[in-house]
Amino acid sequence: MTARGTEDPRAEFRSVARYLGTQVVSDHATELYAGMLSSAGETSSPIEKTLLGMLGRGPLSAALADSYARRFFPHGVVRRRLTLALALLESGAGTHSSYDRGIGASRPVTWAALAGAGIVWLTRTVAAFLILAPVHLVASLWPRSRR
């Protein structure tokens, strides 16, 4: 059995967009995402289904799913969906500017911002591992449900 992931791709796009730094997305981009979702593929992996379910449940949840998928499923359906969402946001009329803009700050501020981003990244990676590794481990030991 394969999974298409979240029941509501529009909610998933809004959640993923917030994780990727865009608070408000256009209806057009949302519909494009929903329409193109199948191009990101499907999965039959139980743990990837769990990660897909996390994408639509807010930016923090999406961030944890991304952090875990980056390590264990770098070419999986979760990362492909995130790539699709980022592509739409980067090329959208109302949203591209926040991705194209450079950082207008002094060198120390830039270094401080980078260090902060690194700490956030590390914290998120550790949290994702602590939360999802047990689920992943049990999923690998448990037979796939036939329901």
Added chain:
Amino acid sequence: MTSRAIVVTGATGFIGTQLIGVLSASAHTFSLVALTRRPSSLTSLPTWPSHWRAIEHDISSDRSMPSLPAGATIIHLAAATGSASRNEIIRTNITGTLRLIEASKSARGGHMILVSSIAARYDDKRWYAYADSKVTAEKALVQSGIASTIVRPTVVMGPGSAAEAALWKLATSPSPLPLVPGSPHVRMQPIAVRDVARTLEHLIHLAPTTASLSFDLGGPEVLELGELLSRMREARQLTRRNYIPIPLTPIRLVLAAAEKIGLPLPVRAGQLALFANDSSARTPLPPALADLSSTFSTVGEMIGGRRE
């Protein structure tokens, strides 16, 4: 043909299928009504006798229960198992049982045999809605005042057994680290599904002398999980392993939290209760079943030659 009537719920399920097979051998001695969601899957069986009836009915639905034959012995097998959602479990295992009890009261003089689960006896039932639902169903039946027998099978093995599939997966895992959730010392007492079906057949014949009886039903051997897994490996010509326990509580906590927010999960926190509790029978079998139990399959017979 006799006037004795039997009603079965869950006849198309894991134990129900075996029970129907066992009962069909003496089909001429009683009439049988199966309440099932899929009547055609029963009536199309080559062994399904023409005088038996399969009525389409889902005990978890709000539809009114069909009237049951007077004085019928009801074997209540239908249940939502551990992989189902909490709501589904409550609707089927508690509400469905309550409805069946009411229907049984209407069919005066009946006797109900409730197939519960060893999970109802678990000390640690945290996050295990299935175990809680079985406890509630048992209590409801006892308090109803109708003649009843409660049977709690232990770890039931056989084709279609979720527990057996999980054990095989653990036993034959190619992982270099032989991990088991919980402790390899947790006790299990596997019983073959056919032996459960044969026991139920005996109970039908013994009813109503077994009224107010409740007991655990296990196979002839009590083994620790590690030993059971090793025997399963040996059955496949694999070497024995010394299993490394993984702490269960953090895993169950994470699963329970994820379940709470509705994430699709590969396994539910409650299902791991199998690895946190003693799953051996704690009550002796009724003396009337002593002869039958001496013919139960051994663990070797249950796992010998079986493939996932």
